[in-house]
Amino acid sequence: MKEHLMRIWRFHEFGPIENLQLDEVPTPEPGADESLVELEYAALNPADKFLVNKMYPRPGKPPMAVGRDGSGRIVKPGNSGRFKEGDSVVILRSDIGVRRDGTLAEFVTVPEESLAPLPDGWSFEEGAAAPLVHLTAWRALVHQGEIHPGQTVLVTGSSGGVGTAAIQLAKAFGCRVFAMSRKEEKRKELLDLGADHALDSSDPGKMEEEAKAILGEERVHLVVENLGGPFLQTSINLSGEHGRILVIGLLAGLKSEIVLGQIIFKQTRIEGVQVGAWTAEEAQIAWAGIVEKLDASNQRPVIDQVFPFEEVQEAFTRLDEGPLGKVLVRVKD
Numbered sequence: 001m002k003e004h005l006m007r008i009w010r011f012h013e014f015g016p017i018e019n020l021q022l023d024e025v026p027t028p029e030p031g032a033d034e035s036l037v038e039l040e041y042a043a044l045n046p047a048d049k050f051l052v053n054k055m056y057p058r059p060g061k062p063p064m065a066v067g068r069d070g071s072g073r074i075v076k077p078g079n080s081g082r083f084k085e086g087d088s089v090v091i092l093r094s095d096i097g098v099r100r101d102g103t104l105a106e107f108v109t110v111p112e113e114s115l116a117p118l119p120d121g122w123s124f125e126e127g128a129a130a131p132l133v134h135l136t137a138w139r140a141l142v143h144q145g146e147i148h149p150g151q152t153v154l155v156t157g158s159s160g161g162v163g164t165a166a167i168q169l170a171k172a173f174g175c176r177v178f179a180m181s182r183k184e185e186k187r188k189e190l191l192d193l194g195a196d197h198a199l200d201s202s203d204p205g206k207m208e209e210e211a212k213a214i215l216g217e218e219r220v221h222l223v224v225e226n227l228g229g230p231f232l233q234t235s236i237n238l239s240g241e242h243g244r245i246l247v248i249g250l251l252a253g254l255k256s257e258i259v260l261g262q263i264i265f266k267q268t269r270i271e272g273v274q275v276g277a278w279t280a281e282e283a284q285i286a287w288a289g290i291v292e293k294l295d296a297s298n299q300r301p302v303i304d305q306v307f308p309f310e311e312v313q314e315a316f317t318r319l320d321e322g323p324l325g326k327v328l329v330r331v332k333d
């Protein structure tokens with residue numbers, strides 16, 4: 001019988017993201033508890049680059065495709081009985097694109113416990129854009145941060161995928177949100193997205209002064225920290241007593257120098273957030289909460305730009321430039 005081939009972007013050795021190459025390989029066969037999904041869209045994440053760079057713990061072995069987010073249709077359902085051929089689905093956080101082939105491919109096999117139906121009324125683009133960043137933001141704000149309506153939330157690196165997700169969810173919970181960007185045009189877009197204030201993050205010190213001028217005597221209850229580096233100290237300075245800083249990313253630096261006295265006197269809680277820590281069952285529950293909150297507040301995931309499948313390298317370049325929301329790849333013509 002003739003083998004069915006598919007196109008897949010794989011790296012054959014660790015190194016720069018330019019190591020990704022477009023290969024043709026046999027379409028994979030799903031295991032009993034897995035579905036074969038024909039992808040419509042895949043979304044990029046900075047961690048894809050970190051993984052190819054060998055900066056990610058316990059990566060899969062090359063040749064391998066990256067890509068953790070995706071939406072598509074079931075081609076071969078597994079044995080869970082939850083899906084049938086033709087169902088529209090999204091992929092929740094799993095080992096896909098971390099320890100096994102990811103979504104930068106025409107087809108991918110996915111454990112059915114990590115699939116969810118495409119939410120009613122959502123496009124495939126929106127379905128691909130949301131899971132990883134919204135599950136991360138939900139873990140920071142809701143699961144670990146326990147936010148309440150009326151609290152003040154600071155989101156660093158707020159124009160990115162996690163940042164825009166955090167703004168949307170914090171607003172859906174009735175919080176006051178401080179966002180930021182180094183670009184004026186994006187600060188306007190963050191206000192349009194619902195942020196109450198949009199700070200200039202070109203210089204962390206000046207950003208802190210700008211925030212303090214608005215806050216007066218108040219300070220923030222919770223920080224979603226996507227940047228790290230020098231921004232961690234400004235996040236500590238802007239936090240109130242018993243403030244919580246949820247550390248998600250390190251785009252502005254792997255290391256931070258911080259003043260310990262501030263943490264002691266303010267009793268600041270600084271916690272790491274790891275989206276991979278969700279179990280499949282917890283991720284399903286969190287995802288249902290995310291969809292409910294976004295739908296109830298008339299919000300949809302923010303998409304920056306969509307690239308054709310052949311232009312994956314250009315899509316990664318766009319991610320480096322600092323997008324507003326998610327960068328997607330259209331897999332199916």
Ligand SMILES: NC(=O)c1ccc[n+]([C@@H]2O[C@H](COP(=O)([O-])OP(=O)(O)OC[C@H]3O[C@@H](n4cnc5c(N)ncnc54)[C@H](OP(=O)(O)O)[C@@H]3O)[C@@H](O)[C@H]2O)c1
Pocket residue numbers: 045046047132133136156157158159160161162163180181182183186201226227247248249250251252253273274275276319320321322323324325
């Ligand atoms: N812990 C987890 O489980 C988890 C999950 C998902 C993501 N992450 C991490 O979280 C971080 C954010 O991810 P993302 O997908 O939101 O990233 P993203 O889409 O690339 O966007 C991040 C934003 O941060 C700003 N930025 C980037 N470098 C900066 C710098 N040096 N100084 C100041 N601002 C800078 C840019 O905004 P402006 O250009 O507007 O200033 C950019 O749009 C990454 O480090 C990612 O690896 C962690």
